[in-house]
Structures are given as C-alpha cells and as structure tokens.
Amino acid sequence: MFSPKRAGGGIAAALVLLLAAGCANPGVGSDRDDPTKPVTLRFWHGWSATGEVKAIDDSIRRFEELHPNIHVKAIGNVSDETTNQALRAGGEDAPDVVSSFTTNNVGQYCDSGMWTDLDPFMQKTGLDKHKVFPKTLLEYSSYEGKQCALPLLADAYGMYYNKDAFEEAGIARPPRTMSELVRDAKKLTKRTADGGYERVGFMPNFRMYQNSPDRLFAQWGPTYFDGKGKSRLAAEKTVPEFFRTTDALMKAQGGYASLEKFRTTFGDEMSSQNAFLTGKLAMHMDGEWRGLMLDEAKAEFRWGTAPLPVPDDRPETYGRGFLTGTVVGIAHSSRHQNAAWELVKFLTSDTKQVVRFANAIHNVPSTNAALKSPGLDADRSFRTFLDIARNPYSTALPPSTNGGSYLVSLRDFAYNVEAGKVPDLRAGLRALDAQIDADTLQSKS
Structure with a gap:
C-alpha cells in the first residue's frame, strides 16, 4: 500500500x-x-x-x-x-x-x-x-x-470535501466535471481583507502534499508510452487539456503566485496542521487512508468523499481515479x-x-x-x-524500465508549466519526451 x-x-x-x-x-x-x-x-x-x-x-x-x-x-x-x-x-x-x-x-x-x-x-x-x-x-x-x-x-485517490463549506457556498454536491470543479473552487475560495486567503476551494499546485501531476492527470486516462516504449507525451492530446484545467483552477482562485504563497503556510501533511483538517482547503485530493486520520483527529467539520471530477467531454468515466x-x-x-x-x-x-x-x-x-x-x-x-x-476506467502508472525517472521529469516540467515558464507547451513536451527516452536508454546500458 x-x-x-x-x-x-x-x-x-x-x-x-x-x-x-x-x-x-x-x-x-x-x-x-x-x-x-x-x-x-x-x-x-x-x-x-x-x-x-x-x-x-x-x-x-x-x-x-x-x-x-x-x-x-x-x-x-x-x-x-x-x-x-x-x-x-x-x-x-x-x-x-x-x-x-x-x-x-x-x-x-x-x-x-x-x-x-x-x-x-x-x-x-x-x-x-x-x-x-x-x-x-x-x-x-x-x-x-x-x-x-x-x-x-x-x-485509490479521490476527493475529500468539507460539507459545511459546501453548504455555506450553496453547493449541493461535489463537482463531477472539470468545469464544475473550477466553478465550485471559485465559489468556495474565501479571501482576507489584505488580499490573502482564509480558504482555497481546491489547491491545484503540484508541490502540495499528494498533488503529484500524474495523479490528477489520471482523470484523463493518458497514454505515456507507445508500443515501442518511447515517451509520447507530446502526441498525447489530453496533456494540453490537463494543463489548461490546472491553469483555469489557479486563475479562478487568484493565480499561481498567490496560491503558492498560501501553500507555504500549510502545516505538515501528516500533522494536526494538515491544510484540509484545519479548514484551509474546501476540497482535497487524497487517498483512502485520510478518512481514518480525519476520524482520529476528530475533524471539527462534516466531511465527505467522492471521486475526482473528469473532463467535460467524458462524463461516462466519472467514478474513475488513480x-x-x-x-x-x-x-x-x-x-x-x-x-x-x-x-x-x-x-x-x-x-x-x-x-x-x-x-x-x-x-x-x-x-x-x-x-x-x-x-x-x-x-x-x-x-x-x-x-x-x-471502476473500469481507473488507471495506474505504466511500469517502465527507467523506474520513476520519467515521473520526476514530468513533475519538474509541470512545476515550470504552472509557474508560466514554458512559453511553448508542444516544444516543451517534445523536449520532455527526448529526456525520458534518453533516461530509458541510460537505464538499459
């Protein structure tokens, strides 16, 4: 596990x-x-x-x-x-x-x-x-x-959500599509008088807790490698969709820089200062173990669980997860x-x-x-x-002879994308594919 x-x-x-x-x-x-x-x-x-x-x-x-x-x-x-x-x-x-x-x-x-x-x-x-x-x-x-x-x-990864915050915002159920996620995240976000945050609806930033990009990306069901084991992220049509969605989430809640500043105030993931437990997040991606931890910590709000949302054009896949x-x-x-x-x-x-x-x-x-x-x-x-x-649409990462190296490369690339440091996404993805393929060759030598 x-x-x-x-x-x-x-x-x-x-x-x-x-x-x-x-x-x-x-x-x-x-x-x-x-x-x-x-x-x-x-x-x-x-x-x-x-x-x-x-x-x-x-x-x-x-x-x-x-x-x-x-x-x-x-x-x-x-x-x-x-x-x-x-x-x-x-x-x-x-x-x-x-x-x-x-x-x-x-x-x-x-x-x-x-x-x-x-x-x-x-x-x-x-x-x-x-x-x-x-x-x-x-x-x-x-x-x-x-x-x-x-x-x-x-x-299995899914969504934890604060039922009290949902009721306060007039939201009847957890979002099921990515557009609903963006809409609800904006409604659930509460700013402070000085421009900071009291609460964020859904933190998309990849450095937070379990937010490794591959876990949310699983909702699109991507194919990482072709039949010959070569990286195909530049050819994967869902990659731009994924990054457009995370960008929309950030913009709806104040932008990358503001969210990243707020993220640095979060307590340790495994402590009593976990951001979801302390009410700084209204929705949160996490695994099945978190429920037991919330019960043990006696969370001071009502909470529930749901699958993560799916792309708007694939509603039949709702219920899937990483x-x-x-x-x-x-x-x-x-x-x-x-x-x-x-x-x-x-x-x-x-x-x-x-x-x-x-x-x-x-x-x-x-x-x-x-x-x-x-x-x-x-x-x-x-x-x-x-x-x-x-769920038959749920996916896992494909094994590779280069182990987790391709995920490290994807993660570092995603950090640059969210920070606005990749002006040409397609060119960046082609370079990422080349790096992953080179690492694979190195692992076999």
Missing part, C-alpha cells in the same frame, strides 16, 4: 534504484526446494508505523499457523534502495520475499531479473491471476508480459523460492487474509473476492475508494 508518510521518499528511492539497476547481476536462486521441509524465510518490507507493523506481524503469525514448517523472519522499514543493494550482493542474509511501495519500479524489478517471474508458480499451484486480481493491479505489478510481482493491497499500491515478490537469489511462494500466495490471494490486512491498515483490498467480501470494514467514506478501485 502507499502510505503518505513515505510519499516524499518514493521518487528519490526510484532514482537511486535506477542508477544501480543498469548493471544488476542478480544471484541465481532455486525453485527446487521442498516447501514442506523446515525453513526460515527472510521477508523485507517497508511498513514502519506501530499499527502497520502489528498488522503485518499478525499476518505472518496466521501464515505460520497454516505452515508450521516455515518460519518467517520479517524486517520492516526497509527502502527500495536497501533491498536492491542486498539483492545485488546476494548471500545468506539477502531477503527471500521482498515488497515495495513504489510500483514505478516494477519495470526495473522485472527487466533486471532481480525479482523472479511468478507465472510458473501460479501455474504450478493453480492460481488464476486474471480471476483473482483486478486488471489494473495486475498491469502495475508486471512488465512486458513478466509477472515478477503481485499486488498486496492498493491505494490507483497504486504495494507490490510483493520473490528474490531471484532466494534458494527457497517454493516456500517463498507459499508466503506470497497467502499474503496476496487468501481472501480472509487480504480482508483482515486491509481492515487493519485501512487500505483498499487487492483481490476481486476481497473487494466484495462482507467482512470488509467499509464505512460510507471508505466505500468511495472501493468503488474507484473497481
């Missing part, structure tokens, strides 16, 4: 991983082990918060009860960079089972061979991945036909791959386990059966995100 407190490090970790992946020479493990024999597996994961660690430890305890011959030694709070270094080094202390919060890196995991192909294990044990997992989640856990990872809970999540796989260097598969299979495909884990850390379940399970703790606000995860 994607935990917000790890958001800042995800892209940085992707870049470090990118530098190392090009010369990877993963150790050769074994898929000839007997999974019924006594064995100790090393499982490295990134969860670090007390409740999260307890949830994964409880999951391991349940697995060991079903497989008394397999002992799992779990190590948490491990970054992608650390895992990658260990897999490159190999040896007895390297992990057997690995997980990552950064789906952007799946292309590297598969392409480098450091994470083993799971299709033979699924075929051998009769797990039909197309029946078990939603299509979009399978897509972000594979690369060029190689299923080197499986989804382990998911995150999806990401945790992926888990087996190290190619593991000499206990059949035993490791038993753990991966349990964590990712056992319906009862997936539901219990999702309930424990308030993430979206990652199997079709778990999404429909009556055991799922699905309050009304959380159901919004379950519906987004099920």
Whole structure:
C-alpha cells in the first residue's frame, strides 16, 4: 500500500534504484526446494508505523499457523534502495520475499531479473491471476508480459470535501466535471481583507502534499508510452487539456503566485496542521487512508468523499481515479523460492487474509473476492475508494524500465508549466519526451 508518510521518499528511492539497476547481476536462486521441509524465510518490507507493523506481524503469525514448517523472519522499514543493494550482493542474509511501495519500479524489478517471474508458480499451484486480481493491479505489478510481482493491497485517490463549506457556498454536491470543479473552487475560495486567503476551494499546485501531476492527470486516462516504449507525451492530446484545467483552477482562485504563497503556510501533511483538517482547503485530493486520520483527529467539520471530477467531454468515466499500491515478490537469489511462494500466495490471494490486512491498515483490498467480501470494514467514506478501485476506467502508472525517472521529469516540467515558464507547451513536451527516452536508454546500458 502507499502510505503518505513515505510519499516524499518514493521518487528519490526510484532514482537511486535506477542508477544501480543498469548493471544488476542478480544471484541465481532455486525453485527446487521442498516447501514442506523446515525453513526460515527472510521477508523485507517497508511498513514502519506501530499499527502497520502489528498488522503485518499478525499476518505472518496466521501464515505460520497454516505452515508450521516455515518460519518467517520479517524486517520492516526497509527502502527500495536497501533491498536492491542486498539483492545485488546476494548471500545468506539477502531477503527471500521482498515488497515495495513504489510500483514505478516494477519495470526495473522485472527487466533486471532481480525479482523472479511468478507465472510458473501460479501455474504450478493453480492460481488464476486474471480471476483473482483486478486488471489494473495486475498491469502495475508486471512488465512486458513478466509477472515478477503481485499486488498486496492498493491505494485509490479521490476527493475529500468539507460539507459545511459546501453548504455555506450553496453547493449541493461535489463537482463531477472539470468545469464544475473550477466553478465550485471559485465559489468556495474565501479571501482576507489584505488580499490573502482564509480558504482555497481546491489547491491545484503540484508541490502540495499528494498533488503529484500524474495523479490528477489520471482523470484523463493518458497514454505515456507507445508500443515501442518511447515517451509520447507530446502526441498525447489530453496533456494540453490537463494543463489548461490546472491553469483555469489557479486563475479562478487568484493565480499561481498567490496560491503558492498560501501553500507555504500549510502545516505538515501528516500533522494536526494538515491544510484540509484545519479548514484551509474546501476540497482535497487524497487517498483512502485520510478518512481514518480525519476520524482520529476528530475533524471539527462534516466531511465527505467522492471521486475526482473528469473532463467535460467524458462524463461516462466519472467514478474513475488513480490507483497504486504495494507490490510483493520473490528474490531471484532466494534458494527457497517454493516456500517463498507459499508466503506470497497467502499474503496476496487468501481472501480472509487480504480482508483482515486491509481492515487493519485501512487500505483498499487487492483481490476481486476481497473487494466484495462482507467482512470488509467499509464505512460510507471508505466505500468511495472501493468503488474507484473497481471502476473500469481507473488507471495506474505504466511500469517502465527507467523506474520513476520519467515521473520526476514530468513533475519538474509541470512545476515550470504552472509557474508560466514554458512559453511553448508542444516544444516543451517534445523536449520532455527526448529526456525520458534518453533516461530509458541510460537505464538499459
């Protein structure tokens, strides 16, 4: 799952991983082990918060009860960079089972061979991945036909909105189209006497919290790469539409400079001074975890959730959203791959386990059966995100062998666009495509 407190490090970790992946020479493990024999597996994961660690430890305890011959030694709070270094080094202390919060890196995991192909294990044990997992989640856990990872809970992005502010502004429901978003954001924005802000309707600026440009851009359903893996953002007709919309949002609420100045007054995303929690934002893009945090913080206003708006000419896609999540796989260097598969299979495909884990850390379940399970703790606000995860128009980022490098390039480009530093958008996009393609070539050298 994607935990917000790890958001800042995800892209940085992707870049470090990118530098190392090009010369990877993963150790050769074994898929000839007997999974019924006594064995100790090393499982490295990134969860670090007390409740999260307890949830994964409880999951391991349940697995060991079903497989008394397999002992799992779990190590948490491990970054992608650390895992990658260990897999490159190999040896007895390297992990057997690995997980990552950064789906952007799946292309590297598969392409480098450091994470083993799971299709033979699924075929051998009769797990039909197309029946078990939603299509979009399978897509972000594979690369060029190689299923080197499986989804382990998911995150869906939608809108949180302040019902009291909506009532005050005379707005009956959350916006469903981008033009409605611009209109409502303007109505909900409250200025101060000195020209500042008391509240912004919807902050579009890309440096704020979860506002990485790719997440809102998902509402257009863009295609990042062509069939040959080359960047095609300059040819993507939705890119200008996307930037026109964010520009309209900024102009309707006072302009980029004023909004950016107000953004710098926001408290830390994970603190009690979060801008939505303190009433500085009337609408806010965020993931499913935010609802639990609002409840725990005892927000002083009524709030609700809804899908993010969609382009005006695609109203049938309303309900869609951006999806990401945790992926888990087996190290190619593991000499206990059949035993490791038993753990991966349990964590990712056992319906009862997936539901219990999702309930424990308030993430979206990652199997079709778990999404429909009556055991799922699905309050009304959380159901919004379950519906987004099920929506056939919802999208995830395409995996690439250059990991998250193309997203870093897109993000930096978007910073310049919103600040008015890109006079010719098409020319800028052509240069962006060239940069992304060069990074891809570099990652393969």
